[in-house]
Amino acid sequence: MAINIIGMPIGYGAQKHGTSSGPDKFREMHIEEEIKNMGFDVKDLGNIEVPVVGEDHKYKYDGKLKYLDIVVDANTKLAFKVYESISSGNFPLVLGGDHSLGMGSIAGVSKHVKNLGVIWIDAHGDINTHETTPSGNIHGMPLAASMGFGPDKLVNLFEHRIKVKDENVFIIGARDLDEGEIELIKNSNIKAFTMDKVKKCGVENVINETLSYLRDKVDGIHVSFDIDSLDSSLVPGTGTPVKDGFTVDEAKYILGTLASSGMVVSMDLVELNPHIDRDEVTAKTYMELLRHVFDNLREVEDRQLMLG
Numbered sequence: 001m002a003i004n005i006i007g008m009p010i011g012y013g014a015q016k017h018g019t020s021s022g023p024d025k026f027r028e029m030h031i032e033e034e035i036k037n038m039g040f041d042v043k044d045l046g047n048i049e050v051p052v053v054g055e056d057h058k059y060k061y062d063g064k065l066k067y068l069d070i071v072v073d074a075n076t077k078l079a080f081k082v083y084e085s086i087s088s089g090n091f092p093l094v095l096g097g098d099h100s101l102g103m104g105s106i107a108g109v110s111k112h113v114k115n116l117g118v119i120w121i122d123a124h125g126d127i128n129t130h131e132t133t134p135s136g137n138i139h140g141m142p143l144a145a146s147m148g149f150g151p152d153k154l155v156n157l158f159e160h161r162i163k164v165k166d167e168n169v170f171i172i173g174a175r176d177l178d179e180g181e182i183e184l185i186k187n188s189n190i191k192a193f194t195m196d197k198v199k200k201c202g203v204e205n206v207i208n209e210t211l212s213y214l215r216d217k218v219d220g221i222h223v224s225f226d227i228d229s230l231d232s233s234l235v236p237g238t239g240t241p242v243k244d245g246f247t248v249d250e251a252k253y254i255l256g257t258l259a260s261s262g263m264v265v266s267m268d269l270v271e272l273n274p275h276i277d278r279d280e281v282t283a284k285t286y287m288e289l290l291r292h293v294f295d296n297l298r299e300v301e302d303r304q305l306m307l308g
């Protein structure tokens with residue numbers, strides 16, 4: 001197994017477009033070397049091509065969903081790349097980019113892992129549809145689209161099918177949900193551990209619960225990690241910060257425990273916006289989390305090797 005770095009330099013799904021330089025920021029922070037140093041075989045597959053377009057493209061394809069066709073095309077390409085990677089026995093690590101890329105990753109992974117679980121770690125739900133979105137920004141919709149909720153162009157991205165069953169989706173850390181998102185949670189089987197719930201139950205119990213539920217239900221887990229799940233005071237370099245978020249240690253615990261479950265098959269790291277970061281703190285924090293993830297994945301690999 002090799003770790004496949006896939007850059008998705010997209011910002012059209014978000015209000016502020018600076019996330020498009022996220023992937024190259026990770027490279028500048030020596031992401032490839034860092035993962036290699038932990039004993040992994042790493043291959044950087046480069047960036048997905050995302051065209052540079054002007055404001056005139058914002059409502060060119062849809063009166064409400066901004067840059068719709070640009071986001072769909074880039075995510076279709078991403079889905080191909082991710083599918084190629086995972087079906088060759090590798091681990092796709094998708095570097096964003098805004099969170100609209102979750103649609104592309106999940107589409108690609110779920111073509112190979114038929115019964116997929118998704119863990120979405122985020123201050124937001126990203127389960128708006130064309131009907132409920134307050135902003136028209138597509139990074140608020142990818143998880144809904146992956147479960148079959150939303151406009152055809154998003155739901156049928158890459159392949160005409162539902163990519164993940166709502167009952168196998170966990171949202172962890174949400175504390176800024178729109179009205180329509182709360183409705184969807186009520187009327188579906190999505191498992192939402194809002195920040196309030198996490199505080200009440202304890203982060204350890206929430207993660208244990210999530211993993212033990214998914215363990216006998218799915219064949220693999222995709223983790224989609226939005227850096228705005230951390231407290232806004234810790235991550236100036238993200239476009240939609242929200243207070244009362246996770247500490248760095250909590251985020252490490254969450255990602256580390258998921259990684260050591262042996263069930264995680266792919267991962268997104270999204271919403272790093274280097275343009276608004278302060279002294280690279282958000283980028284550096286991201287790297288610290290990443291090292292922790294791969295430390296734990298390394299142990300899983302070693303265990304599997306030992307068992308032959």
Ligand SMILES: NC(=[NH2+])NCCC[C@H](N)C(=O)O
Nearest residue numbers: 099124128135137139140240
């Ligand atoms: N991936 C994100 N940071 N999403 C923020 C979404 C914000 C808001 N709920 C919206 O739909 O516009």
Ligand SMILES: [Mn+2]
Nearest residue numbers: 099122126226
């Ligand atoms: Mn998000």
Ligand SMILES: [Mn+2]
Nearest residue numbers: 123124226228
């Ligand atoms: Mn978010």
